[in-house]
Amino acid sequence: MSINATLIGQMITFTLLVWFTMKYVWPPLIEALEERKQKIAEGLAAAEKGQEDVKLAEKRAKKYLKEAKAESANIITLAQKRATDVVEESKETAKLEGEKMILAAKAQIEQEMQQAKENLRKEVSALALKAAEQILQEEIDKAKHKELISKVSEQLG
Amino acid sequence: MSSEGGATGYIVHHLTPLSVGEGFWTLHLDTLFFSAVLGVIFILFFKNAAEKATTGVPGLTQNIAEMLVEFVDQQVKDTFHGRSKLIAPLGLTIFCWVLLWNTMDVIPVDLLGLIGTVAGVEYLRVVPSTDLNATFALSISVFILIIFYSIKIKGVFGFAKELTCTPFGPWMMPFNLLLKIVEEIAKPISLALRLFGNLYAGELIFILIALLPAFIQPFLSFPWAIFHLLIIVLQAFIFMVLTIVYLSMAHEDH
Numbered sequence: 001m002s003i004n005a006t007l008i009g010q011m012i013t014f015t016l017l018v019w020f021t022m023k024y025v026w027p028p029l030i031e032a033l034e035e036r037k038q039k040i041a042e043g044l045a046a047a048e049k050g051q052e053d054v055k056l057a058e059k060r061a062k063k064y065l066k067e068a069k070a071e072s073a074n075i076i077t078l079a080q081k082r083a084t085d086v087v088e089e090s091k092e093t094a095k096l097e098g099e100k101m102i103l104a105a106k107a108q109i110e111q112e113m114q115q116a117k118e119n120l121r122k123e124v125s126a127l128a129l130k131a132a133e134q135i136l137q138e139e140i141d142k143a144k145h146k147e148l149i150s151k152v153s154e155q156l157g
Numbered sequence: 158m159s160s161e162g163g164a165t166g167y168i169v170h171h172l173t174p175l176s177v178g179e180g181f182w183t184l185h186l187d188t189l190f191f192s193a194v195l196g197v198i199f200i201l202f203f204k205n206a207a208e209k210a211t212t213g214v215p216g217l218t219q220n221i222a223e224m225l226v227e228f229v230d231q232q233v234k235d236t237f238h239g240r241s242k243l244i245a246p247l248g249l250t251i252f253c254w255v256l257l258w259n260t261m262d263v264i265p266v267d268l269l270g271l272i273g274t275v276a277g278v279e280y281l282r283v284v285p286s287t288d289l290n291a292t293f294a295l296s297i298s299v300f301i302l303i304i305f306y307s308i309k310i311k312g313v314f315g316f317a318k319e320l321t322c323t324p325f326g327p328w329m330m331p332f333n334l335l336l337k338i339v340e341e342i343a344k345p346i347s348l349a350l351r352l353f354g355n356l357y358a359g360e361l362i363f364i365l366i367a368l369l370p371a372f373i374q375p376f377l378s379f380p381w382a383i384f385h386l387l388i389i390v391l392q393a394f395i396f397m398v399l400t401i402v403y404l405s406m407a408h409e410d411h
Contacts, residue, residue, distance in 0.1 A: 006185040010294030022246040032210035
C-alpha cells in the first residue's frame with residue numbers, strides 16, 4: 001500500500017467531476033426544484049383562495065335566497081290582499097250596478113205606466129167626445145171646443 | 158480461488174492492485190479505471206436528469222436525482238451559512254462518487270476478479286475506496302480547497318493571523334502555529350483514512366468469508382453485506398458532511 005501517481009490521476013478525475021457537476025448538473029436541478037416549490041406554493045395559495053371564494057359565494061347565495069324568500073312571501077301577501085280587494089270591489093260594483101239597473105227598471109216601469117195612463121186618458125177623452133157627440137148629435141168643432149176638450153181631458157186625468 | 162493457492166496468497170492476490178510503473182510513478186490501473194467508470198456513470202445519470210429536469214411531475218430519474226440534490230442541499234444549508242456555488246455541487250459529487258465506489262464492495266469478491274482473469278488481467282481490486290490513493294486524492298483536493306477558501310475569505314494576513322494567534326493569543330505564536338498545522342493536516346488524513354479503513358476492513362472480511370467452506374459462506378456474507386450497506390452509505394455521508402463542515406469553517410471569519 002503506497003501513495004503514488006494514482007493519487008494525481010484520481011485528483012484530476014475528481015476535479016473534472018466536480019467541475020462538471022458544478023457547471024451542468026447542479027444549476028438546472030436546483031432551479032427545477034425551486035421552480036416546483038414556487039409552483040406548489042402558488043397552487044396551495046390559489047386553492048386556499050378558491051376555498052375562501054366558495055365560502056363567500058355560499059354566504060352570498062344564502063343571503064340572496066333569504067332575500068328572495070322574504071320577497072316572495074311579501075309578494076304573496078300583497079297578491080292575496082289585492083285579490084281580496086278586487087273581490088270586494090267587484091262585489092261593490094255589482095251591487096251598485098244592480099241598484100242602478102233596478103232604478104232604471106223602476107223608472108221605465110213608471111214611464112210606461114204614465115204612457116199607458118196617457119193613452120188611456122186620450123182614448124177615454126176620445127170616447128167621451130164621441131159619446132158627447134152622439135149625445136148632442138152634433139159634431140164638435142175641435143178648433144172651437146179646444147178649450148172645452150182640454151178641460152174635460154184634464155178632469156179625466 | 159487464486160492461482161497461487163493458500164489463504165494468504167488468496168488474500169494478497171485480492172488486495173493487490175493492477176499496477177504499471179515503478180516507484181512513485183506507479184499507476185493503479187484498476188483504481189483509475191473503476192473510479193473513472195463510476196464517475197462517468199454518475200455524470201451520465203445526473204446529466205440525463207438535469208437535461209430532462211421539469212418543474213412538473215418528475216420522472217423516476219429526476220426523482221432520484223432530486224432526492225440526492227435536495228439531501229445534499231439540506232446538509233449544506235444546515236452547516237454552511239453563506240453563499241457558495243462550489244460547496245453544494247462538490248458535496249453532491251463526493252457523496253455520489255464515494256457511494257458508487259463503496260457499492261462496488263457488495264459485488265461478490267471473486268466475480269470481477271474471475272472475469273479479469275479470463276480477460277487476462279492478473280490482479281484486480283475493484284473497490285476504489287480500498288486504495289489509499291483514491292481516498293487521499295479526494296481528501297487532498299478538499300484540503301486544497303480549504304486552504305484556498307481560507308486565504309480567499311480571510312486574506313493572506315487574516316489566515317496567517319488565525320494560524321498564529323489562535324487559540325492562545327499572539328504570545329504563544331509558535332505553539333499556536335504548531336497546533337493549527339496539526340489541526341489542518343489532521344483533516345485530510347482523517348478523512349482519507351476513515352473511508353479507506355472502513356472499506357478496506359469490509360472488503361477484507363468479505364475475502365475472509367470467501368475463504369470459509371461454501372455452506373457457511375451465505376450465512377456470514379449475507380448479514381455482513383446488509384451491515385456493509387449501512388457502512389457504504391454512512392461513509393459516503395460522513396465524507397460529504399465533513400467536507401461541508403471543513404469548508405464552512407474555512408469560510409468563517411473569526
